[in-house]
Amino acid sequence: xxEQFNEMPKPNDLKLDxxxxxxxxxxxxxxxxxxxxxxxxxxxxxxxxxxxxxxHCAQTYxxxxxxHELNLLLQHLFNRLDDxxxxxxxxxxxxxxxxxxxxxxxxxxxxxxNQPNQWPVIKQTILNNENKSNETSxxxxxxxxxxxxxxxxxxxxxxxxxxxxxxxxKVDEGxxxxxxxxxxxxxxxxxPSVYEVEFRFTNEQKPIYNLEHFDTVDHxxxxxxxxxxxxxxQFSALLLSFSGVKKNEMVISxxxxxxxSNYKETNEEKNAKKMLVQQRLIDTEQRSQSxxxxxxxxxxxxxxxxxxxxxxxxxxxxxxxxxxQIEQVLQTYQDQTQLSSTQFYDLLINIHQTLxxxxxxxxxxxxxxxxxxxxxxxxxxxxxxRIHTRHQWLKRxxxxxxxxxxLLYKEVMDIIQKDSETFSNQxxxxxxxYIALVEKxxxxxxxxxxxxxxxxxxxxxxLQRDEGISFQILDSGKWAYINQTKNHSRIKFxxxxxxxxxxxxxxxxxxxxxxxxxxxxxxxxxxxxxxxKAFVQHEVQFYEGIASALSDTFTFVDFDKNMMxxxxxxxxxxxxxxxxxxxxxxxxxxxxxxxxxxxRLLKHVFTYSSGNLTVFNTPKxxxxxxxxxxxxxxxxxxxxxxxxxxxxxxxxxxxxxxxxDNYCFALIDTIIGEQEDLPNEQKQDLxxxxxxxxxxxxxxxxxxxxxxxxxxxxxxxxxxxxxLNYLFDRTWYMDVCNKVKQLSSEKxxxxxxxxxxxxEQIKQILSIISRLVKQKExxxxxxxxxxxPAMIEFDPTTKDYDQNDLWNRAEQLIQTIDPxxxxxxxxxxxxxxxxxxxLAYELEKLSKxx
Numbered sequence: 001x002x003e004q005f006n007e008m009p010k011p012n013d014l015k016l017d018x019x020x021x022x023x024x025x026x027x028x029x030x031x032x033x034x035x036x037x038x039x040x041x042x043x044x045x046x047x048x049x050x051x052x053x054x055x056h057c058a059q060t061y062x063x064x065x066x067x068h069e070l071n072l073l074l075q076h077l078f079n080r081l082d083d084x085x086x087x088x089x090x091x092x093x094x095x096x097x098x099x100x101x102x103x104x105x106x107x108x109x110x111x112x113x114n115q116p117n118q119w120p121v122i123k124q125t126i127l128n129n130e131n132k133s134n135e136t137s138x139x140x141x142x143x144x145x146x147x148x149x150x151x152x153x154x155x156x157x158x159x160x161x162x163x164x165x166x167x168x169x170k171v172d173e174g175x176x177x178x179x180x181x182x183x184x185x186x187x188x189x190x191x192p193s194v195y196e197v198e199f200r201f202t203n204e205q206k207p208i209y210n211l212e213h214f215d216t217v218d219h220x221x222x223x224x225x226x227x228x229x230x231x232x233x234q235f236s237a238l239l240l241s242f243s244g245v246k247k248n249e250m251v252i253s254x255x256x257x258x259x260x261s262n263y264k265e266t267n268e269e270k271n272a273k274k275m276l277v278q279q280r281l282i283d284t285e286q287r288s289q290s291x292x293x294x295x296x297x298x299x300x301x302x303x304x305x306x307x308x309x310x311x312x313x314x315x316x317x318x319x320x321x322x323x324x325q326i327e328q329v330l331q332t333y334q335d336q337t338q339l340s341s342t343q344f345y346d347l348l349i350n351i352h353q354t355l356x357x358x359x360x361x362x363x364x365x366x367x368x369x370x371x372x373x374x375x376x377x378x379x380x381x382x383x384x385x386r387i388h389t390r391h392q393w394l395k396r397x398x399x400x401x402x403x404x405x406x407l408l409y410k411e412v413m414d415i416i417q418k419d420s421e422t423f424s425n426q427x428x429x430x431x432x433x434y435i436a437l438v439e440k441x442x443x444x445x446x447x448x449x450x451x452x453x454x455x456x457x458x459x460x461x462x463l464q465r466d467e468g469i470s471f472q473i474l475d476s477g478k479w480a481y482i483n484q485t486k487n488h489s490r491i492k493f494x495x496x497x498x499x500x501x502x503x504x505x506x507x508x509x510x511x512x513x514x515x516x517x518x519x520x521x522x523x524x525x526x527x528x529x530x531x532x533k534a535f536v537q538h539e540v541q542f543y544e545g546i547a548s549a550l551s552d553t554f555t556f557v558d559f560d561k562n563m564m565x566x567x568x569x570x571x572x573x574x575x576x577x578x579x580x581x582x583x584x585x586x587x588x589x590x591x592x593x594x595x596x597x598x599x600r601l602l603k604h605v606f607t608y609s610s611g612n613l614t615v616f617n618t619p620k621x622x623x624x625x626x627x628x629x630x631x632x633x634x635x636x637x638x639x640x641x642x643x644x645x646x647x648x649x650x651x652x653x654x655x656x657x658x659x660x661d662n663y664c665f666a667l668i669d670t671i672i673g674e675q676e677d678l679p680n681e682q683k684q685d686l687x688x689x690x691x692x693x694x695x696x697x698x699x700x701x702x703x704x705x706x707x708x709x710x711x712x713x714x715x716x717x718x719x720x721x722x723x724l725n726y727l728f729d730r731t732w733y734m735d736v737c738n739k740v741k742q743l744s745s746e747k748x749x750x751x752x753x754x755x756x757x758x759x760e761q762i763k764q765i766l767s768i769i770s771r772l773v774k775q776k777e778x779x780x781x782x783x784x785x786x787x788x789p790a791m792i793e794f795d796p797t798t799k800d801y802d803q804n805d806l807w808n809r810a811e812q813l814i815q816t817i818d819p820x821x822x823x824x825x826x827x828x829x830x831x832x833x834x835x836x837x838x839l840a841y842e843l844e845k846l847s848k849x850x
């Protein structure tokens with residue numbers, strides 16, 4: 001995004017140092033002075049260019065004020081629709097009305113708005129040319145699909161699932177009738193003056209003279225996306241996204257009036273909404289109570305508790321009368337020996353729901369918590385103090401943002417030292433502490449942080465796989481405590497003199513509880529003061545908890561690193577497919593602390609412009625109160641709503657990315673210059689790429705959080721590094737294969753029937769694909785039964801046959817493809833075939849290069 005208007009495109013010889021829009025008041029005299037200063041040392045031929053820059057600035061300011069006024073108007077509309085002041089509307093109903101309104105517009109009026117069932121209004125999940133434009137979209141990704149296998153379904157999710165199913169049934173039953181009604185009637189647009197003043201949108205604006213009074217969103221409060229509920233800020237953002245760049249006052253006024261007339265909630269829907277809101281509060285409270293109990297049980301401070309003693313307690317609930325039902329739930333955890341706080345909560349929720357279902361309801365979650373709490377052993381004062389203090393220290397570690405690793409390392413070492421001084425069994429114990437991270441090849445460990453006494457000896461040094469016991473610990477995922485180092489032959493001493501000394505040595509893998517992969521090691525020793533048997537059990541357990549907290553932070557580091565790999569490939573394909581895109585900016589929306597996902601800051605990570613990618617070593621903080629042009633960025637991030645908007649005469653297509661927690665975590669800002677829209681083929685490619693980024697992110701989260709890895713192609717099974725480097729390409733390839741799979745027999749037959757109209761390039765595409773997947777030329781009659789199924793199963797990274805000549809032909813064809821083929825009959829199938837060949841070629845080339 002443009003940092004200030006000085007960065008907007010202008011002649012090479014035009015260099016200005018002027019800033020007409022700041023966050024403070026600027027009177028006419030100051031403005032004139034700045035303007036005249038900007039003209040100094042400028043030639044007269046640049047005058048028109050300078051005036052053009054100011055014109056863009058004035059128009060942008062006007063657009064921001066206009067959008068701000070519309071935002072307030074839409075929030076006022078929300079208040080009127082939310083007659084019970086619940087703070088929410090029903091999202092499926094909102095989307096249905098939005099779609100119905102769009103359908104009743106005539107074709108000329110539709111040009112002013114975006115389609116409700118397509119990007120940017122909704123997160124695009126399936127892009128299929130067979131979809132009807134009047135299909136109702138509720139943007140409801142089904143809860144059961146998003147929840148990972150084996151996870152419990154909360155009460156709120158049961159309500160969501162039920163109401164979503166009911167809503168879908170209602171839509172299906174009434175869709176045919178609705179479509180017929182829409183064919184018969186169109187909305188006749190009227191001048192805004194015919195509507196009530198308080199619900200009228202007009203392009204006439206009142207000037208805002210002080211930008212400090214310009215009410216921007218509280219940029220530290222992110223709003224979580226909900227499939228069933230939509231709050232006031234999200235409702236406004238959704239309708240703003242629908243309203244398009246031009247903001248036609250007649251269309252928007254009609255839209256507001258349409259919502260006022262048509263948004264209705266039945267008594268059943270109002271009750272369902274009330275239950276959803278209440279259940280959300282209940283779920284939040286139950287999770288909070290569960291976490292407090294978990295912390296009390298977790299006396300070791302390791303971050304996990306043992307399942308067996310907890311199971312024995314649970315079986316005694318209600319004097320053992322519900323043992324059978326509880327054992328039924330425990331069966332699903334039979335492979336577990338320990339539980340994290342999330343798994344502990346899931347277990348209690350599952351037991352609570354099972355008892356409610358089998359005993360006719362009336363079970364209280366609080367009763368279950370109180371029983372488990374009552375069975376915990378009593379601790380003496382010193383133990384309680386030690387455990388409480390250590391839990392607070394662990395929270396401090398988890399609070400540090402992942403980009404400040406230096407601060408994190410220092411905090412870890414300070415806490416370990418303080419713990420030793422406060423709770424150690426030996427008062428004068430000297431600790432040497434170090435953190436080593438595994439290198440990319442997993443055959444080296446590099447020491448990235450040490451206490452001062454080890455800086456010269458260890459910092460920046462590497463340890464090879466065949467040296468010492470570190471890799472044994474790393475591979476096993478289990479910590480080791482060596483209480484007498486002189487009796488251990490496998491230890492690698494960087495200081496040769498230490499071989500003749502003896503001390504204690506603790507090595508703990510930096511590994512999240514759910515994962516087998518370790519990021520590195522945390523090491524602590526007492527070789528400096530030669531103390532043997534220096535650590536007691538509760539100290540080592542606390543160090544294990546510290547390592548777990550460190551690993552949680554490294555999960556964010558790994559995600560960020562791999563996200564950049566996905567985006568590098570995205571930029572590569574932007575160069576190949578979207579020549580009309582001039583700039584791409586990537587922003588992260590990062591939590592200010594790891595313990596509170598709703599408080600976030602927007603940071604500018606990289607910019608792509610004129611074929612060059614610039615990654616900032618330290619991402620730049622974005623603040624809309626200092627740079628008012630960032631308002632749209634932060635609004636998109638806070639509401640997690642994609643949009644298309646205009647800044648300084650440049651059209652921005654802002655994609656809001658959300659993760660599995662349904663918070664926005666990043667923005668991709670694609671700038672297409674002064675053109676109103678991308679050519680259709682480029683826009684479809686861009687939206688496909690957005691969708692594939694989402695899919696790749698979902699896989700990445702599954703791998704880093706759930707420890708589940710998907711490997712479809714041969715090259716992915718050979719190298720994890722390659723798999724992650726080209727995850728985006730493989731995701732897109734699989735997406736195209738899925739499109740091939742979805743092709744109906746009627747569509748395929750229609751394509752074959754038009755074979756007389758195929759030009760030479762279409763024939764070449766089909767010929768190359770046939771020879772790649774079946775090693776021979778296929779007749780059109782074989783496409784449906786042989787060619788297309790073989791394409792779906794084809795792995796371009798398998799070296800079963802010598803196909804270099806075919807790949808060379810594919811490369812030449814891709815480089816010389818004539819855009820006119822997209823105008824042929826059945827162009828949607830032709831596009832799928834071309835995309836398949838292009839992506840298969842790219843994957844084959846990438847796998848061969850490694």
